Amino acid sequence: MKKKKVNIVTLGCSKNTVDSEHLGGLLDPEKYAIIHDSNEKADVVVINTCGFIGEAREESVDTILGFAEARKSNEIERLVVMGCLAERYRSELESEIHEVDAFFGANDMKSIAMHLGMDPNAANDVYHYKRNRATSKHYAYLKISEGCDRSCSFCAIPMIRGKHVSTPVDELVREAKQLAAAGTKELVLIAQDLTYYGIDSGGKRKLDQLLHHLCLIDGIEWIRLQYTYPHGFPEQLLDMINSNPKICKYIDIPLQHINSNILKSMKRNVDRNQTIQLIQKIREKVPGIAIRTTMIAGYPGETEEAFQELLDFVREQRFERLGVFAYSPEEGTSAFELNDDVPEDVKHERVATIMELQQEISLQINQQRIGSIEKVLIDRAEGDFYVGRTQFDSPEVDNEVLIPKTGRKLRIGNFYNVSITGADAFDLKAELL
Numbered sequence: 001m002k003k004k005k006v007n008i009v010t011l012g013c014s015k016n017t018v019d020s021e022h023l024g025g026l027l028d029p030e031k032y033a034i035i036h037d038s039n040e041k042a043d044v045v046v047i048n049t050c051g052f053i054g055e056a057r058e059e060s061v062d063t064i065l066g067f068a069e070a071r072k073s074n075e076i077e078r079l080v081v082m083g084c085l086a087e088r089y090r091s092e093l094e095s096e097i098h099e100v101d102a103f104f105g106a107n108d109m110k111s112i113a114m115h116l117g118m119d120p121n122a123a124n125d126v127y128h129y130k131r132n133r134a135t136s137k138h139y140a141y142l143k144i145s146e147g148c149d150r151s152c153s154f155c156a157i158p159m160i161r162g163k164h165v166s167t168p169v170d171e172l173v174r175e176a177k178q179l180a181a182a183g184t185k186e187l188v189l190i191a192q193d194l195t196y197y198g199i200d201s202g203g204k205r206k207l208d209q210l211l212h213h214l215c216l217i218d219g220i221e222w223i224r225l226q227y228t229y230p231h232g233f234p235e236q237l238l239d240m241i242n243s244n245p246k247i248c249k250y251i252d253i254p255l256q257h258i259n260s261n262i263l264k265s266m267k268r269n270v271d272r273n274q275t276i277q278l279i280q281k282i283r284e285k286v287p288g289i290a291i292r293t294t295m296i297a298g299y300p301g302e303t304e305e306a307f308q309e310l311l312d313f314v315r316e317q318r319f320e321r322l323g324v325f326a327y328s329p330e331e332g333t334s335a336f337e338l339n340d341d342v343p344e345d346v347k348h349e350r351v352a353t354i355m356e357l358q359q360e361i362s363l364q365i366n367q368q369r370i371g372s373i374e375k376v377l378i379d380r381a382e383g384d385f386y387v388g389r390t391q392f393d394s395p396e397v398d399n400e401v402l403i404p405k406t407g408r409k410l411r412i413g414n415f416y417n418v419s420i421t422g423a424d425a426f427d428l429k430a431e432l433l
Helices: 014-026 054-072 084-096 109-115 157-161 169-181 207-215 236-243 260-266 272-285 304-317 344-367
Strands: 004-010 032-036 044-049 078-083 139-143 186-190 222-225 247-252 290-297 321-326 373-382 385-389 400-404 415-423 427-432
Touching (some): 014 044, 014 078, 014 109, 044 054, 044 084, 054 078, 054 084, 078 084, 084 157, 236 272, 304 344, 400 415
Parallel strands (some): 004 044, 044 078, 247 290
């Protein structure tokens, strides 16, 4: 019997990537050939949507409409929509886009798989242990929990994904071992909030316990932490990062703002002074760490003075990695009830101003690394270069290291030592040692 080709199109964050990989792993490989984000002709298309902010919703809707035309003209046999947008706006989508065969929310992977033909008698625990990989095999995202108990005023994720639920340590270790056996060398730990891990099962944070077990897995050489939260940040985590060579000296900690009044309105449970003290402690306990953060510009009540405070904060702290979002009012959040008083053009001007400053900072930081010796993981070959990353760079979002092809063939997914020879704002140039 000819296999049906299933194209899983993933939009949004890396947490969606993990969901798509698990969905692909649930489908019988004897019946289905899984491809990810492909332009190839497919029998079935599954769109895993994002509903986080306005721009992401627009991209999701546009993608659905594009494939709806293909479904209408019978270019594809079946069109399924899942994920955050479908979770939040399912009834509206069903009433407007009739070419979609089925809509599913964000947390029911098995129902989607059964709709596509999975045996209903399949093992109940298969979800966490089978993955059809969308990323290169040498790195993998490991989602350690689902949902969020935080009440940030601007964020709709708790409404979409529900309450925080930690995946048990033994299940995550089992999944990580399978990934390592398949060639994974870098684990990128993700969740809505890594630091909350374990609180729902005994009231105690257990990220350090999980990291201890993951560091013992043969084949895993890098473990990276994304999406930590400033309030209640577990300081013992910094000692682990500093002392264990497998844990990258890198942390993603979205701060969102620095003005105390805005932080209070955002319900972040920290103020300006606490935020600065935390950053200082991170850098004191882990010398040389790369801090990645994100900010929101144009939040309701952000005066020009408050924005200048944010800009000065970015200038003073010199974050190694930084992204900025323009505030987007989200239905159902507490901030949605506020007066969205910063004009859209001003929001985007402020985003551009911060990113222009960050580009200067990033260039200066990168130039300081010229002459240093770095361990680099090779992600791909592209044109005249091999493209890799240091421990200070997360896949898909951070700096890359460009190594000229000079005769010696490098293997994708292997580590090499290089000398940094040049720098621009968001990339480094290097020579192989």
